[in-house]
Amino acid sequence: MNRSFKIYVYPHRKDDPFANTLVPVNYEPGGNYASEAYFKKALMKSHFITKDPSEADLFYMPFSIAALRHDRRVGVGGIPAFVQAYFHNISHTYPYWNRSGGADHFYVACHSIGSTATRKAEQVKLSSIQVVCSSSYFLTAYVAHKDASVPQIWPRKGDPPTLSSSKREKLAFFAGAMNSWIRMDVVKTWRNDSEIFVNSGRLTTPYSDALLVSKFCLHLKGFEVNTARIGDAMFYGCVPLIIADHYDLPFADILNWKSFSLVVPSLDISLLKKILHGVSLDQYSTLKRNVLKVRRHFKWHSSPVDYDAFHMVMYDLWLRRSSVRIPINIQDSVI
Incomplete structure (x- = not known):
């Protein structure tokens, strides 16, 4: 080429x-x-x-x-x-x-x-x-x-963080405007959960901090299927969890998205915690390792x-x- x-x-x-x-x-x-x-x-x-x-x-x-x-x-x-x-x-x-x-x-x-x-x-x-x-x-x-x-992709200066000291204490994270039924359903279902942290609207603390301490970062359809959240997640070493039906993922004919992300149908929002707990430590380690490999393609x-x-x-x-x-x-x- x-x-x-x-x-x-x-x-x-x-x-x-x-x-x-x-x-x-x-x-x-x-x-x-x-x-x-x-x-x-x-x-x-x-x-x-x-x-x-x-x-x-x-x-x-x-x-x-x-x-x-x-x-x-x-x-x-x-x-x-x-x-x-x-x-x-x-x-x-x-x-x-x-x-x-x-x-x-x-x-x-x-x-x-x-x-x-x-x-x-x-x-x-x-x-x-x-x-x-x-x-x-x-x-x-x-x-x-x-x-x-x-x-x-939201432009960011400099190289991604090394992540050597980041501790993934939260199972999953999302914050954003309530501009789709998928987002409203996720927040309604999981807003009081102790492992899945979801927030409607902007955070009062730095957005990057939440990405750094979460294992999975949710990409939820808004007005459209696309948002900058997949790029955000990968920049901070968080495994993207995508709930956006009918989304032709970027570079899907080049990259194997199953190797570095989870794609969950919107019908399974209520099963989110069960799905995430079903990911073994070895599987998660592989997903995270591949996130760090492919994130250069999203910059x-x-x-x-x-x-x-x-x-x-x-x-x-x-x-x-x-x-x-x-x-x-x-x-x-x-x-």
Whole structure:
């Protein structure tokens, strides 16, 4: 992949009225949805970029959902119309879209509103690769195996803690807003438990302290299946426990999630303690050891390093470049 994979980025004029949504990222990304900006920043400085479209494996549509969301001329409601206009422009200005029906094109979006971006551009939704954080089998906009799931990661400076002195005194931990029935059910069921610590809303103590003293850290579906909690858990050496039905987990076609996490159906919330007590000491040790091995794949860097989140996304795209479907004109085929 490192030697041969090439991506062509659609150019834009400097005086384009929406150049701000297309330009390379020149700031340090931050917040819950930083993955989109980190990827774009890293890609534009990488050796994967080619200025020769004839040697490109994939074509990148570099509009930023995050930038469009905050642009007063577009806003959340105007994103589908913008994507429709963008698609119309590139498909009529350049020949590359029609060469493959858009199957070798992709865009990246981490915010959940990205799932509505192609509402007015069916060709993009059905053909192009959508690299998104909101990767739910339940969403009609997301097509598993064609699209790719990117992790939602809260940026952190420096290396992860060594964890040599951390004592895992709590069996499981969760804290967050009550914005889904799964979260409300978990808190209602376990709020008075002595081993499973759950809290509705923000903690009065540091969030990192709770992650460091817990064996399992719960990832519970909120408004969408994705949150930054999986990355949070792994950064602090806590085994992710995922209760988010229909979630196409990030890098699922690369990593074996069963080796470093537990995935529990929402119907088994009342059995949570029984399930966790059923994990033997040896099994837990293996899970934790693997968490420490794979957490480098869930970290962004200002300058990418081998096997980090950027290279994992690139590998996901590289895998998909071989499944691009070139439409055949039925009139030209032999029956």
